[in-house]
Amino acid sequence: MASSGHLKPGEKGGIRVSVDTRGGAGHQYKTVQVQTNIPAAPLTQLSVSLQIKVLTQDGAKQPAKDKRP
Numbered sequence: 001m002a003s004s005g006h007l008k009p010g011e012k013g014g015i016r017v018s019v020d021t022r023g024g025a026g027h028q029y030k031t032v033q034v035q036t037n038i039p040a041a042p043l044t045q046l047s048v049s050l051q052i053k054v055l056t057q058d059g060a061k062q063p064a065k066d067k068r069p
Helices: none
Strands: 026-035 043-052
Touching: none
Parallel strands: none
Antiparallel strands: 026 043
16 A cells, blocks of 8 residues: 555655565565556566575574475
8 A cells, every 4th residue: 555645746655565475484575566656667567575484483593495487
């Protein structure tokens, strides 16, 4: 969700993204599509990269395997 409904030219905003990490481990790569009012790019794709660490029952971090697409 953008920080406001509309941004004027030159204004900055934020986007919050949620990712379901259940069953995932290691590096994950996702994309987010953002609708804009820019005629040359009405739909812009953003790339998101994250590292998911697996915890054992005692709370220790386990190395995770990469899951690249």
